[in-house]
Amino acid sequence: KPALADETLGGRITASTFVLKQPRCVFDRLHEDAVIWLVVALPEAVANFSDNLEPGGPGREFQKFPQSALAYMTLNTTILNYPCDTNSRDITVLRVGSETRCAKDTSRPTCNGPLPGPGPYQVKFLALNGSEPVAQTEWSDPITLRTAQPSTSIPLMDSGHSAGMIALTAILSILFAILLAGLVAML
Amino acid sequence: MAKSDGGMRILQGLLVFGNVIIGMCGIALTAECIFFVSDPHGLYPLLEATENDDIYAAAWIGIFVGFALFALSILGIVAVIKSNRTLLLVYIILMLITYAFEMASCITAATHRDFLTPNLFLKQMLERYQKSEADNNNDKWMSEGVTKTWDNLMVQNHCCGVQDASDWQKYTSAFRKEYNDADYPWPHNCCVLNDQGSPVNLDGCKLGVPGFYNSHGCYDAISGPMNTHAWGVAWFGFAILCWTFFVLLGTMFYWSRVEY
Numbered sequence: 001k002p003a004l005a006d007e008t009l010g011g012r013i014t015a016s017t018f019v020l021k022q023p024r025c026v027f028d029r030l031h032e033d034a035v036i037w038l039v040v041a042l043p044e045a046v047a048n049f050s051d052n053l054e055p056g057g058p059g060r061e062f063q064k065f066p067q068s069a070l071a072y073m074t075l076n077t078t079i080l081n082y083p084c085d086t087n088s089r090d091i092t093v094l095r096v097g098s099e100t101r102c103a104k105d106t107s108r109p110t111c112n113g114p115l116p117g118p119g120p121y122q123v124k125f126l127a128l129n130g131s132e133p134v135a136q137t138e139w140s141d142p143i144t145l146r147t148a149q150p151s152t153s154i155p156l157m158d159s160g161h162s163a164g165m166i167a168l169t170a171i172l173s174i175l176f177a178i179l180l181a182g183l184v185a186m187l
Numbered sequence: 188m189a190k191s192d193g194g195m196r197i198l199q200g201l202l203v204f205g206n207v208i209i210g211m212c213g214i215a216l217t218a219e220c221i222f223f224v225s226d227p228h229g230l231y232p233l234l235e236a237t238e239n240d241d242i243y244a245a246a247w248i249g250i251f252v253g254f255a256l257f258a259l260s261i262l263g264i265v266a267v268i269k270s271n272r273t274l275l276l277v278y279i280i281l282m283l284i285t286y287a288f289e290m291a292s293c294i295t296a297a298t299h300r301d302f303l304t305p306n307l308f309l310k311q312m313l314e315r316y317q318k319s320e321a322d323n324n325n326d327k328w329m330s331e332g333v334t335k336t337w338d339n340l341m342v343q344n345h346c347c348g349v350q351d352a353s354d355w356q357k358y359t360s361a362f363r364k365e366y367n368d369a370d371y372p373w374p375h376n377c378c379v380l381n382d383q384g385s386p387v388n389l390d391g392c393k394l395g396v397p398g399f400y401n402s403h404g405c406y407d408a409i410s411g412p413m414n415t416h417a418w419g420v421a422w423f424g425f426a427i428l429c430w431t432f433f434v435l436l437g438t439m440f441y442w443s444r445v446e447y
Contacts, residue, residue, distance in 0.1 A: 010395025010402050014356055015368040019394060095394060100369050114369035148359045151313035154306050165297035168425055172290045175432045179283060182439045186279075 002038075002123050002140040005093045015146050016114035017097030023125045024092055025084035027135050034129045035078060040096065040115075041071030043142055046122050051133040056109035063106050066116060073126070074112040096123070120144040198441050199267050205434035206263040212427045213256030219419055220249035228412040229339055232332030236311055241299035242417050248292040249420050255285045256427070263434075267441065275442045282435055286428060293424040300417035305406050309349040309358075312337060316374070318361035330361075337405075338376050342384075346405035347377035352395070354404070377401050 005012055005019040012019050020038075027036065037055055053060050055073035062072040075094060096112060103113035115121065120142035127135040223246040234240040259282050266274035316337050321327035341347060348354030355362065355373040362374060370393070378392035378400050386392050391399030 008397055010352055010397070010400060011372050011393055012395065014372045017369050017372070091394075091396060093394065095390075097369050098390075098393070100367060114367065146356050148363070149357060151310060151358045151360055154310045154313075154358065156304075156306055156310060160301075161298065162301050165294075165301055165421075168297050168421060169294050172293060172425065172428060175428065176286060176290060179286065179432065179435055182436060183279065183283065186439050186443055 001138045002125060004143065009093070011095075013143070013146055014097075015118070015148055016116075017095055018115075018143055018145060020094045020096060020123065020140075022082055022092040022094055023137060024082050026125070026137060027079055027082070027127055028084075030079045030127055030135055031129055032079060034127045034134055035076050036082070036125055036127045037073040038075040038094065038096065039071055039073050039124050039126050040065075041122055041139075042066055043120055043122055045070035046139050051126060051136065052131070054131060055128070061106070061109035062111045062113050063104065063109060072110070074110050076110065079127075115145060118145040118147045195441075195444065198437060198444075199270075202267045202434065202437050202441060203264050205430070205437065206260040206267070209263070209427070209431055209434060210257045210260030212430070213253045213260060215253070216256065216423060216427060217250050217253030219423060220246040220253065223416045223419065224250065229336060230409060230412060232329070232336045233308065233311065233409065236315055236329040236333050237307060239299065239302065241295050241302075242413065242420065245292040245296035245299070245420050246416070248288055248295075249424065252285055252289045252292060252424075255281075255288075256431075259285060263438065267438070270445050272442060272445055275438060275445065279435060279438055279442065282431065282438075286431060286435070289424050289428055293421045293428070296417045296421040296424075300414065300421070303410065303413055303417075305349055305410075308406065308409055309354060312349060313354070313358050313360035313362070316360065316362050317365050319365055340405050340408055341374065341376040341401070342380060344405060344408040345379075345401045346403045346408060347373055347401045348404050349406050349409075350404040352377055352400065352402045352404075373400070 002023065003021050005021050009019055011017070023036065030036075039049070041049060049071060055076065056062075059069050060072050061069050062074060065072045075096070097114040099112040100114060102108035102111035105111065121144075122139045122142055124139045125137045126133060224243060231240070231243070234243065259278060262274065263278045263282070266278045311333060315330045315333040317334055318330040321330060352373050355377075362371075366374075372393055372395070375386055375389070375392070378386035378389065379398070381387050386399075388396075388399045395402070
């Protein structure tokens with residue numbers, strides 16, 4: 001089941017991207033030519049999801065997501081990029097939503113563009129040999145992105161006066177009053 | 188009369204001593220306030236943009252009060268030694284006026300310090316950093332000041348945001364309007380930079396890999412100098428005023444005892 005990356009990553013979930021763990025040691029006995037795609041879908045499209053639609057084809061274009069295409073496929077690569085190396089301590093992650101340049105380019109329907117809203121979204125990995133689905137993972141749990149609060153909502157409540165300031169003001173006022181009294185008594 | 192004469196001598200000695208201390212403290216106050224006004228940490232634009240820079244006003248008053256205290260302490264020494272009633276009266280009245288000004292400075296500094304909360308700087312950073320559309324020239328000037336100050340702060344102190352880097356994610360901002368979220372989850376100055384000023388690993392920074400970006404907040408770097416500034420003016424001034432209180436009381440007593 002695809003999972004979000006470690007919590008130590010500060011950019012794990014932002015307003016338009018999220019970071020997944022790479023599917024290492026997940027697909028075994030996969031032909032080297034098979035292409036592994038990441039499917040990003042709205043939760044309502046998960047039930048009737050058809051593995052046979054062509055990535056980037058009608059109903060699967062990133063640029064039309066989520067209005068007329070309820071899912072899209074991106075981040076295509078082969079199993080060679082996901083070697084199963086349990087000793088490696090490299091950070092093995094996939095950032096979904098990092099390609100901003102092709103986000104509006106309809107000639108790149110498999111663009112890994114920024115997600116258009118906070119979601120939630122569900123993802124899975126699908127391996128295709130040609131156009132035949134040969135392996136896949138389960139659907140992930142729904143992933144909800146961050147929604148930013150408006151900066152005007154930050155409260156600027158009148159911070160109470162600190163004890164130090166009150167003490168300072170009180171003492172100085174009393175001292176000054178005594179001095180004025182002394183001046184009056186003197187004259 | 189010999190005994191009270193001896194008493195008067197002691198009082199004179201004490202008053203001269205008191206005035207010497209006031210004079211030295213006056214110089215110290217002037218020096219301290221000049222140091223604060225010179226803004227060694229470059230944080231003044233942040234205060235300017237809050238349209239309330241009272242701690243600077245307090246420091247300016249402190250400069251002049253310091254000089255006044257020094258001058259008046261000399262007058263006081265001369266007046267006490269000569270036992271001249273007129274001079275003593277002039278001294279007391281001028282000192283009271285200076286006292287009032289210094290009181291205003293201390294109270295202003297202490298009160299304004301309470302106004303400088305993390306939320307104030309957070310809101311200001313979000314609304315002004317990299318703001319491009321300006322309402323008028325003044326607004327543009329303030330936004331540019333805030334942007335430059337924050338850029339310096341982030342690079343020199345290796346920090347990001349006010350509380351932490353996720354401030355840029357939690358709230359909308361003028362920065363977010365200009366720069367999209369996927370390419371700039373936070374400003375690039377939050378990344379660990381190399382000697383040329385570019386991020387060492389931009390992808391690592393965008394991912395938020397610890398070590399490639401600064402996640403620590405800048406609030407300490409802002410509030411530290413400002414607190415020193417405010418408390419330096421307020422409490423040193425308070426100490427001087429307490430001492431001056433006793434010297435003035437003594438001078439008033441001395442004045443009432445001096446024969447015409």
